Amino acid sequence: MKNIGNVLIGLSLLILSSTFLNAQNYEANWESLDQRPVPEWFEDAKFGIFIHWGPYSVPAWSPKGTYSEWYQFWLQNKALFGNGNFKGDEVYQYHKKTYGAHFDYYEFGDMFTADLFDPEEWAGLFEEAGAKYIVLTSKHHDGYTLWPNEQANDRGFAWNSMEVGAKRDLVGELSAAVKNTSVKMGLYYSLYEWYHPLWLSDKDRFVDEHYLPQIKDLVQNYQPDILWTDGEWEMEGEKWKSEEFLAWLYNESAAKDNILVNDRWGKGLRQKHGGYYTTEYEAGKVFDKPWEECRGMGFSFGYNQNEDAQDYNSTQALILMLVDIVSNGGNLLLDIGPDARGNIPPIMQERLLEIGEWLKVNGEAIYGSRKWERAAQWSEGDRSIDHKKGYLGGDYILKQTIDPAPGKAVKELFFTIKGDDLFAISPKFHKKQLVIDDVKVSKDTKVSLLGHEGELTYKVENRKLVIEMPELSNDELPCENAWAFKISHIK
Numbered sequence: 001m002k003n004i005g006n007v008l009i010g011l012s013l014l015i016l017s018s019t020f021l022n023a024q025n026y027e028a029n030w031e032s033l034d035q036r037p038v039p040e041w042f043e044d045a046k047f048g049i050f051i052h053w054g055p056y057s058v059p060a061w062s063p064k065g066t067y068s069e070w071y072q073f074w075l076q077n078k079a080l081f082g083n084g085n086f087k088g089d090e091v092y093q094y095h096k097k098t099y100g101a102h103f104d105y106y107e108f109g110d111m112f113t114a115d116l117f118d119p120e121e122w123a124g125l126f127e128e129a130g131a132k133y134i135v136l137t138s139k140h141h142d143g144y145t146l147w148p149n150e151q152a153n154d155r156g157f158a159w160n161s162m163e164v165g166a167k168r169d170l171v172g173e174l175s176a177a178v179k180n181t182s183v184k185m186g187l188y189y190s191l192y193e194w195y196h197p198l199w200l201s202d203k204d205r206f207v208d209e210h211y212l213p214q215i216k217d218l219v220q221n222y223q224p225d226i227l228w229t230d231g232e233w234e235m236e237g238e239k240w241k242s243e244e245f246l247a248w249l250y251n252e253s254a255a256k257d258n259i260l261v262n263d264r265w266g267k268g269l270r271q272k273h274g275g276y277y278t279t280e281y282e283a284g285k286v287f288d289k290p291w292e293e294c295r296g297m298g299f300s301f302g303y304n305q306n307e308d309a310q311d312y313n314s315t316q317a318l319i320l321m322l323v324d325i326v327s328n329g330g331n332l333l334l335d336i337g338p339d340a341r342g343n344i345p346p347i348m349q350e351r352l353l354e355i356g357e358w359l360k361v362n363g364e365a366i367y368g369s370r371k372w373e374r375a376a377q378w379s380e381g382d383r384s385i386d387h388k389k390g391y392l393g394g395d396y397i398l399k400q401t402i403d404p405a406p407g408k409a410v411k412e413l414f415f416t417i418k419g420d421d422l423f424a425i426s427p428k429f430h431k432k433q434l435v436i437d438d439v440k441v442s443k444d445t446k447v448s449l450l451g452h453e454g455e456l457t458y459k460v461e462n463r464k465l466v467i468e469m470p471e472l473s474n475d476e477l478p479c480e481n482a483w484a485f486k487i488s489h490i491k
Contacts, residue, residue, distance in 0.1 A: 451478025
């Protein structure tokens, strides 16, 4: 009886402690809001999948090096930005030739049928890919919502997936399917809309009558694990009433106990306030808090039928990119763009499944890891990334590892750590020896190659750990593209 009593007391204390934490009250100011902890699961996750899907998936076209999900903006403004030299009217000319000069963007809503969308198949693919969370575009800058919403129709006509096109609650269906897996569910939401009448005429009313009721409806109905905002750059956080909204989100909303947000809450606020920090088509960033790099498999987030196979990053580049980001303490949010019928293009499925196969072997070096005192072991040479204006292509990582330009330094190894176990991830499989600088081993240190049975022999020479490589044929290698070595019990 005494033991049962102790157990009951322990459970009571646990419940009280949980209730106390959940009852913490956040004030509507950044000093208070920034105290909200980022849950450990996010730092452990390392790999997520972004999904851009909406009426822009019907034309699914823009010049290479641009975002196809910006189709409406490119069309109406006759302007482009991205990687390349553009006249500016390329999308307008394509649209006029393909659909006619008088075909309105909003007519794409009826053509966004999603008739082949199978949420269980999508969820299964995401889990097989080794992703620990996903983020779906519930509403992009064109204002079309993937869930039934009253405010989506306040422009004078229906503009949501339950009434137009799919005739389905796409957010609800995917949320239900994903929540039956081990994957966390996130929702992207654009604060602004390019051509909403209130946005164009009265931004205060847009915030009060459209944006705030709409985003609260999304949160209350679906209670996502992540709320990933965007489109914040046109106004300061005060005008968006971001601090007031986040105080409501953390204190009162149906998702208050678990919700996680990013840093896109107003002009100039990225990487300063909010939840975790975000980068986009960047590299080499390091922060003192959890962060995430997002990018597409090609250059576009939305499906762009104008992109060819060579425009997609190879599986090798994507895996090395993931390793590079994780070694710097970040997560990779890798985007896919389904087509208008709900098909995930085969090349995107293939890339995800191949990443998943690699993670099955090497996940111990990725999931739950943290950055070490050094992110990488460099060779001699220039470490800078040659990059012009625009989006940084995924080939940057190949140039830093297996295909360097003359005079450029090479990242020979990437490091992650978990407890006192160090992981060294090599972009090349060395035939004889692997040499790691400045690793202090203990009497209990053992070295192994993930996916390969048995321990590897090693010695320490001049502060260098020299690992004798196993003699393996290409068929005997445990994986492709990068190889992870576990060095246990380092000092």
